Amino acid sequence: MKKIEGSPKNLKQLLQNTKYSIHYYQREYMWQRKHIEELIDDLTTEFLESYKEGDERQDVQDYGAYFMGSIVLAGRENAIIDGQQRFSTLTLLLIYLNNRIKNMGKSYRLIEEMIYSESYGKESFNIDVDDRQDCMRAIFHNEPYDITDANESVKNLYGRFNDIKEIFPEDSITDDMLLHFCDWLANKVFFIEIVATTEQDAHKVFVTMNDRGLSLTSTEMLKGYLLSEIKNDKKREELNNIWKDKILQLRKDNDDGDETFIKSWLRSQYAESIRESKAGAVNKDFDIIGGPFHKWVRDERSKIGLNTSEDFELFIKKFDKYSDVYLKIKRAEKTFFKNTQYVYYNAKVDFTLQSQVLLAPICYDDDWNTVGEKMNLTARFIDLYILSRFTYHKRLGYNYIKNYIFRLTKDIRQCSIDELKEKLNEYYIGLSFDPAHALPGLHLTSSTRRYIKHMLARITSFIEEETGVASNYVHYMDTNTKNPFEIEHIISDHYEWFTKEYDNQDEFKYYRNNIGALLLLHKSINASLNDSKYPKKLKKYCSNEGNIYSESLGEQAYKNNPKFIRFMNKHELSFKPYDTFGKDEIMERNDLLVQLVNLVWNPDMFRE
Template identity: 35%
Template sequence: MRFVEAKDRSLANILSDNRFRIDSFQREYRWQRKQIEALISDLATAFEKNYKPGDTLETYEEYGSYYMGPIVLCDDKKELSIVDGQQRLTSFTLLLIYLLHAQNDLGLKEELKTDIRKHLFVRRGAKDTLILNVESRAKVIQHLIDNPDTIFEDVEELEENLENSAKPSKDESIQNIIERYEDITILFPEDLYDNVKLPIFIEWLLNNVVLVEIRAFSMESAYTIFETMNDRGLSLNPTEILKGYLLSMIDDDTKSEEMNVFWKERVFDIKSAIGTDSDLDFFRNWLRAKYAETQRSKTKGSENLDFEQIGTQFHSWVKSNTARIFLKKSDDYYYFIKSDFDFYSSIYINLYSYKNEPCEDFESLYIANFYTIADSLSYPLFLSPISKIDSEESMNQKIYTVNRFIDNYTVFRTFQNKAITQSTIRNYIYDLVREIRNSELSELQSILKTKLLEITGNNLTAFEPLQVMNNWGFYHYFFARILYYFADDDVSFESLLRSKKQISYILCSIYFLDNNGEPEGDTLYLKKIDSVANYVLIRRNHAEQFNGLNISRRLKFLTKHNYLPEMVNEIEIDDINTFIEKRDKVLRGLVKEIWHMQ
């Protein structure tokens, strides 16, 4: 009798010739952007450590493997039930769907393409079914596979169908799957998105990413394994190890116990305010902001240096770099906790609050946080210029200044169709963290303004004439910023973002290609129809009515419901070409007002 089997298996092996079910009692997919970003960053970093120019599909097998942890399955001789690991397998499925389309979009030769569909579908009962076989999610997954160019446009219809069906789905995973796929399209590193690297990356991902498959043959055995893996043992985390080291270096027992009590209280405060493991993120962000100097080069086989070591083992890094942190005698360790840790952890808790909760004095941080760079990059930037000798006003001005830079940097790069994923921009941001460390306010403002000018050149906003609509998620956020700029004080920014509510906003095109009867070869007209200026946010419950209107009545409808507040002086325009030209010019002016560099 078999009780359990465990073996290393590649991602390709796991997602081939199997069909998995996710039982109803644990079926929600709950990964957020933070987890997707970490996954993509880790995979890209592991791949780049092996890749060197000149590599081909024939040489990638020499690359090292990347371990993604265990998954626990129950084999009941019908299907494999995922007991632990559905978050990762669902996320890998979304990544494979993205890569399936990326191969086609790049126009790869057939010999360079990988048959990714066999890792999405399995043949059962004379028909193809999804390998991740969850009925309530099948439609949205199939939609992502079949209609990648319309996914963000059709999601509202999909949600309405689900809400209005005889048996409406309450699976929160549907919206989350769409949002995480959208994250992947934004966060996938641009330096992997080419005809040379992408085919190698896909093969490496499928064959060198390894999971330990633990297969039990009864649900009871499977859950016993799962509980044992997650509940047994109380190993120290890096925060506790760091505390133990620092306290051991304080000679005075009274001071040591004082700091022990303070440390536990402050770590509790951090976790209470932010969440589990947020203490780990704080120490990584603080140490990178104030002390890290070096980072690993892109050369194959390069060693991890300060920024990377702090990310993986900050407790060990501190012990090895006491001189850099000015820790020599007992009192240094005492005041490092009593003064430095106290000061920067307090700021960190406040920053988290500013970024995640509406606050009148720091509203700009809250708004910018809906579309921004990774926390592992933004927090070091915020903390880097702040010094213990700063006045409260000076600290606040530095926070405003850094937020303005992050907001503009993120938006401008997206205008330019450049990735903002952690793995793509981290070297640039880490260099900037060092450059602005402990800087005075005027110096900080000068440095960051220069950096933005380097990005935009003579075009002060990077928003080009007839800017192309190529990112539904971002431009929904973009138009929300514009509506909020004109909105009354009682309007919340979050209410302008996409949600399932009937009164929420969705992104719609104002005119369609066939509205003007223009010849197909009219390139300029096509550019106008495909431009950002031809899109608008309207309430979901107005969409059907709006789409049924003829051309002459659309602008009047949008004006009546205040969907075009920026065009209040242009309401008499009936010509499509003229309207889009005028609105494009107005939008470029608004970008300068909203994302100014002062």
């Protein structure tokens, strides 16, 4: 192997006006929402530890630094051998920050130069991958992009950018400190740049980094510490085998599944404190567990009851029990089962803190029936919490909800079923959620899109179940089919057709995007109706290509349909057909949705 050079470089030095390609043996861009949450939490926490109100931008040069690991390059082509996941994600973050700066009426040339360069009027992104260009261009210009037929990397890039928009804590990194944060990100976030001069050396570095010499993980360090405190050799070997078997199960579908579980478990059962959301605050239990958790267990051994050899034995037995519960949660998140439906619903809208909350009320001695009932009750509350947040246009990003979820976790920790119902009912009352007040103001935006689709899918599938048709919720939410369901606007996007009814274009858009003017249709039908007026759309809604909720707009749904009529009368629902569809009809449809939401998201199970 020829000379390998390594040097520390900040993000500005690496990205400003520098082009990179992705090497041919690199995998697709695979980061998921949880990785975005962890990165943004780490970066913003590190920045806020240094930032003080009143700081000038030049004060940032004295702030603490953040180390992102290594970036390995093949020097001749500047091809990324290792680090493209982090580089791609940081580019998405820079685009988000750049868009936010532009919305403030300002510009920051350095940030733009770290994202792309322009030659002869053509944009070229610094991470230069041909099949990503159209998507990246849409993201950069804050425009919608159709990912239906896109490859895995493009789908993930688009999804993670939308996650960043939702997750980034705008109430913590406010507009008056945003440029400080950008300065810090550019100058104080470091990589070790490792450059191999030949293709062969680059591949050797890649193989070495991925196949050999890996340092112990936090999970392995925790296991070593726990087992070392067990005096009985036979018992230590027995528990070591239990630990190894469980780790294999946790890693079966996710390489870091073991660490994700342990963080959720420790937070759910033992964390007593969390970092305050203000500059200068220090990390507490919840935050430290999100990092090298083996150190936290060792440092807090007395607090969590690890004093004798028998305590350490019991701790590993608890690890075994709670990991089984966690695996049950993960199965329920991936596959729809009626008895764990709420766990599935919450996962479909990417509620990543679900495992922590569901583990909280579980006791080590609970039988599996009790575990299942506690899971169902808690997941049902999360479902209501999500509804209450997005209907009032409140963000559900990690940084916006983690303190509330932490308080909930502590309050329901190891509750009996009766105690759990009482606590969850108190929390529900505390939400002050009123569909009649929330829904009239609910309209489609980039941040509410996934939740409105979820709501429409839940309501439509509920009506189907109540009228003797199999629920199609899973199908409605599946984006991997050739012809997925999409949100359909009942009113076409042609303001010029409706100038007599709407005073201006803003009012038109407000009503057009209201939840009462939306439903679900197959993508192909949705596209074919883009420029159609309501009478033509209604024919499609009432055909075999629609669903019971869309069909209810037409008269046919009320003829020779006894199950639907019985359902409507039983719940005194204000379904009715419409020959025309304008402001009044939208608000009537909105009133109907209030009735349906009260049925589908009924909180009475906490009071039984």
